[in-house]
Amino acid sequence: MAARIDHTTTSGTFSLDGQTFDVDNNVWVVGDDAECVVIDAPHDVDAIRELVGDRTVRAVLCTHAHDDHVRVAPELAAAVGAPVLLHPDDMVLWRLTHPDREPDGELTDGQVVQVGGVGLRVLHTPGHAPGAVCLHSPELGVVFTGDTLFAGGPGATGRSYSDFGTITESIRDRLLPLPEDTEVRPGHGESTTIGAVRTHFDEWVARGC
Structure with a gap:
């Protein structure tokens, strides 16, 4: 049973x-076919459960704690019997949406989450949010970037708990060193590759977006 991305x-x-x-x-x-993890739980538990099917969910992994990424995480976790994992630096944002329910565990830089025969390595990439993380699977040639990196540039930094210099440093130091054919699967919009990001990165930084 080969691992796949749904x-x-x-x-x-x-x-x-x-x-x-x-x-x-x-x-x-x-x-x-037997087990999986869910990356982010934004709006619709039923849609996520349909994607999961009858597989065992090992964890709900939160790339960060803005409400559009964690709104149904507790409900999903209860429905599938899985823990919600979040980087602790994002607790200030988590509590804005879920003041009465803590995550079940932490995501830490360098941690590897194993599922379906592949590993997802946690990369702490603050900037869009203090506890933002990306999840890199060398076996699948993919990095899930949440709102840290999109096809069109870095994630937004115009709101509370965000910083443009920090996010560009995170992308430069943690993501650009990945192989250029690594697919970037973001939290919104279309996918891209690390190679494509490298081509435009200096331009993005220069114009502050």
């Missing part, structure tokens, strides 16, 4: 700093 998109809202926006979020599920 994907769906769910729609909802993102709220922070007194403003609310409509958003479409990618949900990535990594595993084989």
